[in-house]
Amino acid sequence: MQETRTAPARAAIDIGSNTLQLLIARCQGDSLDILVDEEEMVRLGKDVNAHGEISPQKREEVIDILQRYKALAVEHQVESIFVVATEATRKARNSQQFLNAIERAVGVKTQVIGGEVEAMLTFYGASYEYYRQQGAPDPLVVMDLGGGSTELINAQRGKVKWLTSVPVGSGWLHDRYMPSDPPTEDERDLAQVFLKAYMDGTRLKSRPEALIITGGSAKALLKMARAALELGDEVQRLSFMDVVRCDGLLSSLTAGEVARRYGIDEKRAAVLPAGATIIQAVMTRLQLCEVRISTHGIREGVLLAYARHGDDWLATLESHGESAGSKKSTSTGAEMVTETFAETGRRLLSEGARKMGEWRAEVLKNEDVEAVHKMRVASRRLRAVLDAYEDICEPKAFKKVYSWTRELADMLGQARDTDVMIQNLQQREEEAEAEEKEGLNWFIARLRVYRDEHQLALARYLKKLDEQKLLRLIDACLPKEGKRHG
Structure with a gap:
């Protein structure tokens, strides 16, 4: 431990999707003597998820925090500062502009690292x-x-x-x-x-x-x-x-x-x-x-990697990562999944579409309000499975299926929301005073008219639905020779 305390101090900064984090430590071999450990919640990923890029406001917030982190590093007389950025920066359309702004304002170079x-x-x-x-x-x-x-x-x-x-x-x-x-x-x-x-x-x-x-x-x-x-x-x-x-x-x-x-x-x-x-x-x-x-x-990993591999730490890790990553599809022990990622996706999508279709006749009958709810839940679950397998889907087929599923879920959602409103108002009407009952009954009647009109539109939509065509389109989302996924 004495050797660690006499080792030079270094700083590692992680620009993550949720947080910015600073670590200042002395590192010797496999030991760390941590001097500073700070974290700020920024949520860069929220911008990227919503708009595909990092907003000017978030960029300035990051720069302000990095300038403070750099001042702390100078105060502790660090020998070097390493800055890495992960998923949000990897995905952002304006990633390079973001990195250039950081380098100009803070004077540090950021390495965008792969997964x-x-x-x-x-x-x-x-x-x-x-x-x-x-x-x-x-x-x-x-x-x-x-x-x-x-x-x-x-x-x-x-x-x-x-x-x-x-x-x-x-x-x-x-x-x-x-x-x-x-x-x-x-x-x-x-x-x-x-x-x-x-x-x-x-x-x-x-x-x-x-x-x-x-x-x-x-x-x-x-x-x-x-x-x-x-x-x-x-x-x-x-x-x-x-x-x-x-x-x-x-x-x-x-x-x-x-x-x-x-x-x-x-x-x-x-x-x-x-x-x-x-x-x-x-x-x-x-x-x-x-x-x-x-x-x-x-952050600890960055300082340990530098201590082990010196200036070539990043290239060494990229080489090691590629080697380990190439084993992602091989067996690593007992009880492995027998399906590939694509095969599982095809099965789950097909099952999801069939479960959704099971409620079609009941929704058309319009006798049980829960049928709309059940079909809506099934449609939203199908969308969740589509989200899980989007990266390996055929884009055109995926877009058609996803758009259709979202449209159906929205129509079912309107019907379900109206049903819930009517049920709530009916419960309230039972306990209301006479003067309030008249207004509630009027509102319930108007909602029922709207619900009947919406049911006609929903019925027309469902009657035009070709279930076999939908299943063929879902099959086209994931071709038989889909690539494996880690």
Whole structure:
């Protein structure tokens, strides 16, 4: 440890999809002496998810934070500053303009790293203390739950054997599926359908000896669990039931309430339900009863990588990442998924379309208001599966199916919303005073007229629907020789 304290200080900054993070530390071999550890919630990924680029406001916010981080680095007399950017910057249309603005204003060069390098850095950072323990379980999976992507790394005896990066993170899932505060039951259900569809098609090894999760949402969930479940500040592990119990609280509390009760940044609290949902999905997929939460990740990985590989650290990791990534489609142990990602997608899409079609006759009868609700849920679930497999779908066929599914879901949604309004007004009418009853009955009658008119339009739409044509179009989304996915 004495050697570490005399090593030069270096700084690592991670421009993530949710946060900007600074680490200043002295590094020697596999040891770190951390001097500064800071984090700011920015949500770059929210802009990119909504508009495809980083807004001028977010760019200026990032620059202000980076200038403060640089001042801290100068104050600690760092020898070098490393800045890396991940998924949100990778995806943004104006990525280069964003990076150029940072370099001009702050005087630092930012490296946009790919998913496989991100995974390697996460593994270095999250596992360096783990492997110093006596009798550490092996093999090990490390998961980096970010805002815009999630990295999974399988290692044996400290060596990466397999890794993958998927473009699904806590911020992305929140923006796409769980935007309400707190998320509604319907939103949670769709998010779970999407994640299950994605995980079912991802070739992951079952039951590793240990799973280490890192990232802002994982750390926030641990902080919440310690306080809410009275686990104690020394606890670093969460059971599946711990995660479920926290998720139950997140389903009933607003982000502001979570922030006040558990001392979590409100912006982080807003995306925490999505993060907890992803963690549950991975634990279920890997059949795990417990996970370990690490407070270390990419930034520690950058400094450790530089200590090991010197100025060639990035090129070395890119080479290692490509080598490990090339093994994504090979068997890594027992209980592997027998279908490819594309095969699973074809099956799930076909099943989803058929389940949706099962309610067609009941909706046309217009005798049971729940039939509309059931068909709407089925259509939205089909859209969730489409989202999961969009990256490998044939674009033209995907666009047609997705557009059709969204149009049907919207029509069913209008009918369902009207049904719910009528039911609520009828309940209110039963308890209303005589004067109020007259107005309520008038409103209910108008809504029924609108609902009958909408039913005619919905019936015309459904009668024109050629179910066999739709199934052929869904088959065309994923050709028989679809590429494999990690």
